[in-house]
Amino acid sequence: MTETYQIVTGVDGSASSRAALRWALWHADLTGGAITALMAWDLSPIYGxxxxxxxxxTAQTLREAVHDVAAESRVPVERVVAQGSPAKALLDAAAGADLLVVGSRGHGGFTGALLGSVGQHCVQHAPCPVVVVREGTR
Structure with missing residues (x-):
């Protein structure tokens, strides 16, 4: 029996994370894979x-993002909401995955070469290959 190619994708509702999910769907369709779309929340009590x-x-935001991007896809997408640091949640989920896909927070020019803190942490510490998708990538 062949195991399904597993892709974990970080979703936060941003345009770059939607681009990452779109890319992950494309890749999963090519590989016969399945996606875990993960969104984490970590709020300080100060927010009330x-x-x-x-x-x-968080669950509602994730549901809407997945629906907007993946509604017509045949690729199986599991939605996971995690409490805690987004970087830690993604790395924990990636422990059993074949690929981790995250969005970039680049802003163009020189700063466009820089990753957001979550993406940077994932690139440095992930137990599997990581794909960073820039907003506007098709």
Whole structure:
């Protein structure tokens, strides 16, 4: 029996994370893979949100992002909401994956060559290959 190629994709509702999910869907379609779309939340109590509220809002944002990008795809997408650091949650999920896909927070010019902190941490510490997708990538 052949195992399915597993792709973990970080989603945060941003345009760059939607581009990453779009790329992951394309790659999964080519490889016969499946996607875990993961969104993590880590709010300080200073914001005054109850954990249930933050979890609910995160789940809704993830559901909408996956629907907007993957509604017509045949690729299986599992949605996962995690509490804690997004970088840690992605690395934990990537431990059993074949590929980790994240968006870039580049802003063009020289700063466009720089990754956001989550993407940078994933590139440096992931247990599997990492693809960083810039916004606007098709």
């Amino acid at each position: 949100w109850a954990p249930e509220d933050a979890g609910h809002v």
